[in-house]
Amino acid sequence: MTPPEVADSAGPEPPAETSVLETHARLLERVNKLEQRVRRGEERRWALLHIMGDLNELNKRLAQQRKAMMHILVDYEQDRRRVVRQSERLDNSRRALLHILQDVHRSNERLGDGRKAMIHIMGDLRETTEEVRRREHELRDKQDQLVQAGKLATVGELTTGIAHELNNPLNNIGLFVGNAIDHVELGIADRDRLLEELRQALQEVRRATAIISHLRTFGRVASVSPEPVRINGVVRRSFSLLYEQLRLRQIEVRLDLCAEDPVIVGNPIQLEQVFINLLTNARDALADAPRKLIHVESAVNEGVVDLLVRDTGPGIPEELQQRIFDPFFTTKEVGAGTGLGLSIAYGIVKEHGGTISAVSGAGATFLVRLPLPAEPAAPAR
Numbered sequence: 001m002t003p004p005e006v007a008d009s010a011g012p013e014p015p016a017e018t019s020v021l022e023t024h025a026r027l028l029e030r031v032n033k034l035e036q037r038v039r040r041g042e043e044r045r046w047a048l049l050h051i052m053g054d055l056n057e058l059n060k061r062l063a064q065q066r067k068a069m070m071h072i073l074v075d076y077e078q079d080r081r082r083v084v085r086q087s088e089r090l091d092n093s094r095r096a097l098l099h100i101l102q103d104v105h106r107s108n109e110r111l112g113d114g115r116k117a118m119i120h121i122m123g124d125l126r127e128t129t130e131e132v133r134r135r136e137h138e139l140r141d142k143q144d145q146l147v148q149a150g151k152l153a154t155v156g157e158l159t160t161g162i163a164h165e166l167n168n169p170l171n172n173i174g175l176f177v178g179n180a181i182d183h184v185e186l187g188i189a190d191r192d193r194l195l196e197e198l199r200q201a202l203q204e205v206r207r208a209t210a211i212i213s214h215l216r217t218f219g220r221v222a223s224v225s226p227e228p229v230r231i232n233g234v235v236r237r238s239f240s241l242l243y244e245q246l247r248l249r250q251i252e253v254r255l256d257l258c259a260e261d262p263v264i265v266g267n268p269i270q271l272e273q274v275f276i277n278l279l280t281n282a283r284d285a286l287a288d289a290p291r292k293l294i295h296v297e298s299a300v301n302e303g304v305v306d307l308l309v310r311d312t313g314p315g316i317p318e319e320l321q322q323r324i325f326d327p328f329f330t331t332k333e334v335g336a337g338t339g340l341g342l343s344i345a346y347g348i349v350k351e352h353g354g355t356i357s358a359v360s361g362a363g364a365t366f367l368v369r370l371p372l373p374a375e376p377a378a379p380a381r
Contacts, residue, residue, distance in 0.1 A: 176201035229268045231305055231370065232257040235296055238275035246283060251292040258298045262305045264370050266352045274345040274356075278309045278366050281342065285313030285364060300372070304354075307368040316364050324358055 180197045239253060246253055279294065286292040295310040316324060325346040349356040354370040 173201045173205060226265045226267060228263050229266050229271060230261055230263055231271070231298060231307065232261045234268055234271045235275055235298065235307070238272045238279060239296075241272075241276060242279050242283065246279075246294070249283065249286070249292070251283060251286055251294060254293065254295045256295070256297045258300055260300050262298075262300050262372060264305060264352075265373050266370070267348075270348045271352070274348050274368065275307075275309070277342065277345045278368075282309060282311035282313065282364070285311050289313045303372050304369045305372060307370070309366045309368075310363055312363045314363075315361060316358055325356070 176197045180194055180201070184194070235255065235257060239255065243253075275296075282294045286294070289312055291312045293312045295308070297306075297308040297310075299306045325342050346356055349368055349370070352370055354368060356366065356368050359365045359367065
């Protein structure tokens, strides 16, 4: 087949070899162009394959990013909702805080008012405390005066017996001194007899002086400071003041005091007043009794000294046992008693940290319990 270019061209035909060569050259050129195209197409195909792979990878990454974005959106929505809830809570908290601040402000105002009221109350309390202290001081003074009045009343009751008791040594003194004067006037040179009479007179003077000294000690105002006191000595001194009255009334007194002779800390004069009041009550209770006996006992128990004062009188009715320690309460006839003796005794024993109680049976029994000091007391006077 002859190429169209050759068939259509005018002029003389070229030689056949030249046509074949040109054709071959053109064919080679076209083959080269086709190979180049094929090569470029192959390169494009490979490039397209790479692009498609990259696109596939990109699609995968986009899918992952889309999923991640979805998760982010979900988290964002959750966070948004949490933020909304937190905002609501913060708003509620803000409102609550405002209410709290308002309450705090009102509370501060109330506290300020309360502080002012407290200042006034403290002022009133201070004035009340001072008034109470003053009243307590006055009450203590009145109690001391009452105790002193009770002692003076007791001294008044003891005057008759003490006067009779003092009369004996005075008579003896007069007798002994008179005998000595007679010996001197008669010129009797019995020196030993004269000295004996004077010694007897001096002994009676000392006896009277001891009675008066004890009475003066008992009658004076008791000191405030406590001191070591031997309780058996208190009982004996109390009995000595009433001895003459009890003897004149034919009342037997039995003292069974413990051999330990315990020492307590207290006021000896006030304690003597307690036992004088108890002995006086027992004396009055035995006025019409067929058997007249007062029995005083002392014993040491665990940390206390027990003192019992018993009599053989009619005893105390049960309905009156709760009232006998009340001030001004008495079962005696009008004018026969003040009703202060047992009340004063109760106050003195309580002030010494002890107790006093009454039991009725075949007579009246009073139990006085006084505490012993935790440490051994100093030697008693």
